[in-house]
Amino acid sequence: MRKLLNTLYVSSQGSYLQKEGETVVVEREKQRVLQLPIHTIGGIVCFGNVLCSPFLLGFCAERDVSVSFLSEHGRFLASVRGPVSGNVLLRRRQYRMADDDESTRRIASQVISGKLANCRIVMNRTIRDHAAKVDALALKAASEAIDRIIDRIPRAKSSDEIRGFEGQAAAEYFKVLNHLIIEQKNDFIFTERNRRPPLDEVNALLSFMYTLLAHDVRSALETVGLDPAVGFLHRDRPGRPGLALDIMEEFRPVIADRLVLSLINRRQITKKGFSKAANGAVTMDDATRKTVLTEYQSRKQDTVYHPYIEETVPIGLLFFIQANLMAHHIRGDIDGYPPFFWR
Amino acid sequence: MYSEDNLIPISALQHVLFCERQYALIHLEQIWEENQFTAEGKVLHERVDAEHHESRRLFRQEYGMAVRSLEQGLIGKCDLVELWYTDGGGVKRVSPVEFKRGREKESDVDRIQLCAQALCLEEMFKTAIESGQLYYLQEHRRVDVILGGELREKTQNLTERIRAIQQAGKTPAAEYEMRKCDRCSLVDICMPKTSGTASKKVDRFIQTQLRLMKNGDGENEEAS
Ligand code: SF4
Numbered sequence: 001m002r003k004l005l006n007t008l009y010v011s012s013q014g015s016y017l018q019k020e021g022e023t024v025v026v027e028r029e030k031q032r033v034l035q036l037p038i039h040t041i042g043g044i045v046c047f048g049n050v051l052c053s054p055f056l057l058g059f060c061a062e063r064d065v066s067v068s069f070l071s072e073h074g075r076f077l078a079s080v081r082g083p084v085s086g087n088v089l090l091r092r093r094q095y096r097m098a099d100d101d102e103s104t105r106r107i108a109s110q111v112i113s114g115k116l117a118n119c120r121i122v123m124n125r126t127i128r129d130h131a132a133k134v135d136a137l138a139l140k141a142a143s144e145a146i147d148r149i150i151d152r153i154p155r156a157k158s159s160d161e162i163r164g165f166e167g168q169a170a171a172e173y174f175k176v177l178n179h180l181i182i183e184q185k186n187d188f189i190f191t192e193r194n195r196r197p198p199l200d201e202v203n204a205l206l207s208f209m210y211t212l213l214a215h216d217v218r219s220a221l222e223t224v225g226l227d228p229a230v231g232f233l234h235r236d237r238p239g240r241p242g243l244a245l246d247i248m249e250e251f252r253p254v255i256a257d258r259l260v261l262s263l264i265n266r267r268q269i270t271k272k273g274f275s276k277a278a279n280g281a282v283t284m285d286d287a288t289r290k291t292v293l294t295e296y297q298s299r300k301q302d303t304v305y306h307p308y309i310e311e312t313v314p315i316g317l318l319f320f321i322q323a324n325l326m327a328h329h330i331r332g333d334i335d336g337y338p339p340f341f342w343r
Numbered sequence: 344m345y346s347e348d349n350l351i352p353i354s355a356l357q358h359v360l361f362c363e364r365q366y367a368l369i370h371l372e373q374i375w376e377e378n379q380f381t382a383e384g385k386v387l388h389e390r391v392d393a394e395h396h397e398s399r400r401l402f403r404q405e406y407g408m409a410v411r412s413l414e415q416g417l418i419g420k421c422d423l424v425e426l427w428y429t430d431g432g433g434v435k436r437v438s439p440v441e442f443k444r445g446r447e448k449e450s451d452v453d454r455i456q457l458c459a460q461a462l463c464l465e466e467m468f469k470t471a472i473e474s475g476q477l478y479y480l481q482e483h484r485r486v487d488v489i490l491g492g493e494l495r496e497k498t499q500n501l502t503e504r505i506r507a508i509q510q511a512g513k514t515p516a517a518e519y520e521m522r523k524c525d526r527c528s529l530v531d532i533c534m535p536k537t538s539g540t541a542s543k544k545v546d547r548f549i550q551t552q553l554r555l556m557k558n559g560d561g562e563n564e565e566a567s
Contacts, residue, residue, distance in 0.1 A: 087372045089512065113549050117556045150553060224532065225372060307552060309537050324532060329545070331514055333538035336545025341552040 004300065004314045005042030007216070009293045010050045011286065013072070017044070018053040024060075038063050043219050045212075047289075048072030066219040073283050074211040079218075087225025093330050094243075098230050101158065107232040107246075107329070107337050108162040109153045114250035114339020115166070116150050119173050121342050122253045122261075126180050135179045142176040145169075163233065166249075173253070177202075180261050187271035188264045197281030201274045202260065204282045205292065209256035210248070212296055216316075217251070218244040220323035226330070247322050254342040255315065259299060263292065308338040345416035353419030353459045356501050357452050359508070361523070364539075366505065367514040368529050401428045410463035415502060421460045423478075437468050439475040446479065447486060451497060453477050454488050458498045461490050516540060 008024065010017065016027045024041060026034040038059065043066040046052065052067065057080050060067050068079040097103040123143045127136050149169045156162050170193075178190040181202070190202040198204040218241050221228040231242025233249065263269045273288030284292070300316030309321065322340055329337045352370070359366035368374045403426045411418040423440040439460040443453060454477070461472040476485045488494075508515070516539030524535045535541065 087374065089372055089514075110545065110549060113553065117553055120556060147557065225374060308543070308548060309534065320531075324534065328534060328538050328542075333514075333516060333534075334542040334545060336549075338543075338545045338548050341556070 004316045006040060006297070007043045007045055008036065008041050009045050009047070009297070011047040011072075011289055011293065013049045015046075015050045016053075017046075017051065017056055019056040019059045024056060038065065041065055043068070043215075045070060045215060047074065064223070066222065068215055068219075070211065070215075074208045076211065076215070081222060090225045090327060090330060091227050093332075094226055094230055097330060098232060098236075104232045105156065105159040105162060108159045109156060110337045110339055111233050111246050111249050112162055112166050112169075113150060113153055114341055115252065116146050116153075116169050118250055118340075118342045119169065119253045120146055120150075122180070122258055123173075123176065126182075130182055133182050135176075139176050139179055142172045145172045159233065166233070177257070180257075181264055183265045183267055184270065197277075197279070199280050200282055201271060201284075202264075204274060204284055205260040205263070205269075206256065208284070208289070208292060209260055209296070210252065212293075213248050213251055213256050214241060214244050216319045217241075217247050217323065220319035221247070221326075223320060224323045224327040226323065226327055243326070247319075247326060250322070250339045250341075251318070255299070255318075259292075259296060263295060268295065305343050307341050307343060344413050347411075347413075350411055350413075350416050350418035351502060351505050353417055353456060353463075355505055356455055356459055356498065359501055359505050360450070360452050360455065362527065363504075363508060363515045364517055364533060365527060365529055367508055368533065370505075371509065371512070372514060374529065374532055401430070402426070403428070410460060410467060412463040412466040414466055415459070415462050415499070416506075417459050417463055417502065419460060419463065421464070424464065434468050434470060437464050437470055437472055439464060439472070440478050440485070441475070442478050442480055444480055446482075447477070451494070454494055455498050455501065457488055458490050458494050459502075462495070462498065 008026075010026060012028055014028060015033075018025050018027070020035070022039070023035050023037050024044070025032055044052075044060065045068050047070050049072075050069075057067060061081060064081075066079060066081050069077040071077060097107070120143050123139050123146075126134060127139050127143070146169050149165050149172075153162065153165060156165065174190075174193050181188050181190065188201050190200065193206070194200075194203050195207045198207045218228045221244055226243060228241040228244040230236060231244075231246040234240065234242035234245045236242055269284075269288050269291055273285050273291075274282050275285065276282050300314060302315050303312050304315055304318070305312050306318070306321060308325065313321065318340055325334070326337055328334045355366055355370050358369055405424045405426065406422065408421045408424045409419075410421055410424075421439045422442040425438045425440060426434060427436040429435045439457055441453065441457045441460065447453075457475045457477060461475050464470075465472050472490060474487050474489050476487055478485050517533050517535035518539055519535035519541055524530050524533070527533065537543070
């Protein structure tokens, strides 16, 4: 199996990245803080005021290392990539399928089947492990409601209908998400999903995690030659990585949400690590952001069984595998898109 | 006669001979795999450039010569071309030399590559080329290759096969073969064990997974 390469996250303001031989050097206040060989890096993500020398950018482009720039709070700004990505034949097929109602409906329903199954896994495990501490009845009710939606997916006639199911299921899931918070219950309260801006700590954490996921899925799609902008479930909207968001669906509950929940439940982060602006927007401080990044980085090294390819793989490789399976379906190598089912 | 826009890189011959899907992934879909091009290419060419550059009055060695044939529709580069001149300055004999890192192979792949280069050189120098050489770097050994009719025919057939795949514009399905796929640099992208003839029906896979999830309801999963 392909090697899992690390993503280099640079979140210290004023950092400067440059190329030195075959390595990437990170400097802060004219001090060298890190030096890594390029072949150990899969991507670089810069938060806020982080500078990269043009030679480093060129070097990364040449070595197929994606470099993304995000705002300090994780909003996507821009990315730099080399000429390697992009596959005309594959993309043409992708666009043709995205224009075809039947293909779109099928892929959307496959994506959503995976996502909803994974949502249920997250809820069911909490019921199993913490039955005494949580409102098991509410969780069970929501889990069963999602189950009924899953049963209706194969009968959906259009991708709009699938989008409707997705919305209903998301409502059920977010309604009980707060029950999945077991520790620090008074400090971390989730009532509803909001993102522009996030109005509480949980939403701030979720938004940040989703940005990280989107970045990884997007890079994976570009690696396999697909256009991350043209999706099936998510319709085209300028500036929105529709296909990346499609493939992200199945990962949200089991990677992003679970990570956020475990950071809170294990008290790795506390309410003190957040601040609230006058407009109600909640942001996390540098230390908290670093904790999230480190934890995400280490989660990517954990392994998980992939039921379709029947192999145990590092979580960080799942993005590439799913992007590649999507490319395989679009190319016609397999007769559908097999989503990732968490086991 | 082919136009300049429609030339097949000589390197494609070795890919299509190895696996038609590999050829299509690399040349039609332009999927790029690190070990294939950068790593190998670099090491080899450093060695080639380091070779002694020799030139006498009636004999010349040209390294890295770009070659093409509009007749065959091929384009590529020769590691080394050796040229013998007549006293009058005309070219008397031309011979391509291809550098190889590994050992002599059982398959025709290296000879075919050399033959394709020779076909180009024949057109460019308007001369017949009867033989070329493969130079095995590690062993410092040169092997003569006679460019006979059978080898030429094989080379041309492969070129035609490439044109046919190009025309179809479709990447052939994967067929897993352990001996081949396990040393293919595109194996992670190709996924030969789960695509093509080996692929599972996706809808059935999804139904099975959903059933497992419901029956288990997470109860018999190991703790996470
Ligand atoms: S993995 Fe096997 S089938 Fe796929 S391209 Fe390589 S050799 Fe061909």
